[in-house]
Amino acid sequence: MTQSFRIENGGLINRDKKISFKFNGKNFFGYEGDTLASALIANGVHLIGRSFKYHRPRGFFGAGVDEPYAIVQLYRNGETEPNIKATEQELFQGLEAKSINCWPSVNFDVGAINNLLKMFLPAGFYYKTFMWPKSFWYKIYEPFIRKAAGLGTASIKHDKERYEHKYEYCDLLITGSGPSGLASAYSAAKNGAKVILAEDKSRFGGTLLTSEVNIGNQSGKDWADSIISELKEMPNVTVKNRSQVFGYYDHNMLVMSERISDHLPKTKKFHPKQRLWYIRAKEVLISSGSIERPIVFGNNDTPGVMLSSAAKEYMKVYGVLVGRKPLVFTNNDSGYETAIEFKKNGIDPIILDTRKEPQSEIIEEAKSMNIDIKNSYVVVAAKGYKKVKSADIAKISDDKEELGLIENIDCDCICVSGFWTPTIHLASQSGNKTKFNEDIDAFVPGISKQNEKTLGAANGIYTLEETLIDSFEKGNLLSKKITNNDNKISFPNVVEKKSTVHDKFWCVPLPKGKNYKRFLDFQNDVAVSDIEIALKEGYRSIEHVKRYTTLGMATDQGKTSNLNGLQLVSKIENKVVPSVGHTTFRPPYSPISIGAIVGREVGKHSKPTRKSPMHSWHEKNNAVFVDAGVWLRPRYYKRGNENLFEASKREAKNVRKNVGVCDVTTLGKIDIKGPDAAELLNRVYTNAWLKLPVGKARYGVMLREDGIVMDDGTTTRISENHYHMTTTTAQAANVLSHLEYYLQIVWPELNVNVVSTTEQWAGAAIAGPKSRDVLKKLFPLVDVSNEGLPFMGYVESELFGAKARIFRISFSGELAYEVNVESDNGNFMWEKILEVGEEFEIQPYGTEALSTLRIEMGHVAGSELDGRTIPYDNSLEGLVSKKKDFIGKRSLSRKAFIAEDRQKIVGVVPLDKKTSIPEGSHLVEDSRAPMPNPKIGYISASCWSVEYDNPFSLAILKDGKNMIGKKLYVMSPLKNKVIPVEVVSSHYVDPKGERVRS
Amino acid sequence: MLHIKCPHCGMRSQNEFSYGGDATVKRPELGKEISDQDWNNFVYNRKSLRGKHWELWQHLSGCRQWIKIQRDTATHEIFKTLKANEEIS
Amino acid sequence: MTLPIETHLLQACVSEPVKPVLDNVVTFGAGHFYISQSDKGEMVMGGDLDGYNSYAQRGNLPTLQHVLTEGIAMMPFLSKLKMLRTWGGIMDMSMDGSPIIDKTHIEGLYLNCGWCYGGFKATPASGWTFAHTIAQDRVHDLNAGYSLNRFNTGHLLDEKGLGTKTWIS
């Protein structure tokens, strides 16, 4: 196809570089520097999709981020992305795009029947139309709505692209590279400030790219180019295009998304697709310009109706005509610029100006070019279905209420200008309370809330000279404050055409007998009538009207619709706009890829992975790993075809029979030093600590202030003022913070230091009746006899030359030791243990066997100390000192905590000795009692007892102490299981604890 | 993201800190008689102020010191930061 | 009357609308993340609190980053969607993570609060029992456990809630 709407010359595209692309299966050509939108328009494609609700034909409305219609499904490098704005997507070789919301095709769309059914889809249709009869909801209404739902189609493949994050600090962040951004960046840069200048679009210059102005005796565009190239050379300046500052957060933290690869056929190797910048700026200059707003009239959504500024941009930037018979419909001077540009390209536009007798330089110029200007005229309705064919126009009375005779004139596009709306999103996000400016009929930023200042059009200033003066000055002043330099810039000579006031007119009345749809929100199909209904139904708050009608909630977030919506509400309600108020602006300014927000922390990297020094040994020896918090721990070591159950049983049995070794490096370790260390422990743990001798370990339980168990572990007195505390793997970090809190905030008088040594020590638990034999071989010089190293004893020694700590402590309930060496020697220790243990049939065991061993011994762990239990519940009341006070003690005397029938840990065995019991199941007295069947307890942990070769579980059971011997039922509705069980002691194996002392 | 001035380390981003709640709560002295009501107030009841709020933060990924911050809970503005041993005034 | 409640900040967000891909609410307990797709096609997502007392109704991006990280961990395709809108709301966090539905010592004053981040889903049941409580001026069996006095007696609810954790430090 030929680019029949491409102007011969001009534009900022590179005509030497042709680019081929596909739209809806058809091949087209465009040029380097085109957007998908400009290339399609150049090729005469004006119908691009269907609207969301009524499936009305949709074309192009804007030329950038404000675009409500031209949304496509994009195909790039074997992947697809939904909801891409054709006006933002730069053309690349091989680009493919498809229309959305049209089935079977954009030209013949079945969903357009909704357009005929529109009486069923008024405002709030989500909430009411489909509510009755109720039984219809699931079968008819919801499937219908859901089918209509959505814009594009999400790819459900994994995202192979990479997204990066960057953290930056700067003196001035400037958002937007129009004249205000450039001028302020320039003067700040000249003062030596660290400046970041961000531009959303691919080209710098903002309105200077399309306006007929002169700055410093060059065209606006040339001036912009020269400033940008100078800025790029300065070491203190970062200039970024394709970079949108989308959020203004607390304490001057702004976030910018830089689109690095979206304009390329595929992402270059080692490059990210996008980069998110977290920028902490000392000062923020918002120079984000303004967006033209439409005037509302009948069928104003017909393809071919577009913003007048967009039509101009297509001509001046892309060398593309949006039509050959343009009608320019305006209430201000901006429309004239577009008309003049048409005229310069040999096209005869007609201007309809709502104003009666406007006079200004630019109007004079248009007149002198013989452009047909009709004053006090409006477009009543666009005609044509898939493209504008003509327009019904009429004279309008001075009070703007009465329409004159309707005339029909031919046209193929209608370029609308309803004046300009400052882009105040970032200012508003900063917390700035915006105020309504009567002169421009729009909101502008009020008093600065954070360190933000707004410049130029974003601040409602629409003359170039004033903008430049203000921007040079602000850039200079703010940077001077930071750098103390004061380099005055000589102000350039500015030539621009003066314009005159706009007409506060935004909506054309309906002619008698007609009920044209007059759209406010073009993507969500919200028309004037919808707002009227919402108000009639009693919605008042603009936030409610917005949610009820979905005005401004589409992917363009109301950039062109919000103000007109407010105007309408204020008119019907007979209020002034500021008292209607406007909806809050929240980040992001425009939709931001979730991948970019998340960055590199995906897949395996979504959490850090911690590995013990013995990890590679485990890997080499067929360990199957399990996540323990962020640690990877061997769950079992697979032999042959063993499964988890078989392997863990083998490992656990071997501990009970011979000896096993388990990697316990992950346990939290805290080094505690200082003259008051014992006193600290005495306050933190529930039991007594003041008399623990050097060289002894003790088990302790610590509580939160509410009396709930926080953690448990052993602490060993290494020397007079030096203790080694262990915590559970999960609570290690919390316990350290907990100790620091009490030491720094509550009891600063205690002279104690705490520091985490989890990473410093590698740990191995050697457990089983033959563990002493292994230890003898490991430490031939140490007396490891029961007398020499009794239960809870501690000695230091050397393991074949490596400094080692030996603790006689046991989690498995067997005779056991824990050996710690410095982490670098961890693997050496591990291999030595296995080497000397070979003759005693030592086997490594994983967390599954470890669990089995501790469960059948009735030792509590995380599943019992789960933030709901007190010492008594865990049968740890013997460790609660009656004599001294400690953290949480006062809470233990609360009524429920001392109740006679308080829950307590018990053991549970299935009557058939076969059925294993799901963890988390409930215990009930009568399995056939009606629902809700009172639950009297729950299963906290289950195992297959290797001692007795039957299932065994721990449970927290109401009145547990009086329940031993009772028959109950375990119920798991989730697994559809009912299991008759008997309650037994939680100490299923070796209840007297003889083995650990043997 | 909040920007917090650690009295020991200087301005740091919030992600280096963890929050510790109302800093005006005083833990009752150990071993001293205390009514149920007073104890419960200490454990559970917080003023949850709207406006200037003294609160504890720990510079977890920094100096590990607990610090006191006066912050507006309605605007997130931070007015003052103190070391653990400095009294709130 | 003092309540064991602190005011916190919770954010949620929606993606751009896409054609139906998810017809259930899915929650990811360990990751603190939930997701569902609205009838309009937007994916509605949320998770953790911002983590400090706040009445500001404005959150910060790192929390959403964290929430969405968990989301992508569960459903990797979310990475390709775009976040359209975010908002932050006020959260009445009770100290044990469960709500309070109760009479008070002041005649005619009833409490239904402390819903934390889970008040929508419980609306029918809480409304019904609350109505009963008001109409009969006595608590219904089903909300008896949700008494304010539970903080004094220690009859805390059998839920793994940790509330605001402020006093855990």
Ligand SMILES: Cc1cc2nc3c(=O)[nH]c(=O)nc-3n(C[C@H](O)[C@H](O)[C@H](O)COP(=O)(O)OP(=O)(O)OC[C@H]3O[C@@H](n4cnc5c(N)ncnc54)[C@H](O)[C@@H]3O)c2cc1C
């Ligand atoms: C971002 C976010 C996401 C959430 N997601 C979910 C979710 O997915 N699932 C879920 O179950 N829950 C969710 N929640 C929680 C849920 O919103 C709340 O738990 C629920 O709204 C609480 O209901 P409520 O009636 O107690 O209070 P609210 O809904 O907060 O209602 C309180 C009302 O009281 C009014 N009011 C306040 N003061 C006064 C006064 N002095 N006089 C008169 N009126 C007053 C307020 O204006 C408000 O209308 C979410 C919350 C947030 C903020």
Ligand SMILES: [Zn+2]
């Ligand atoms: Zn610090």
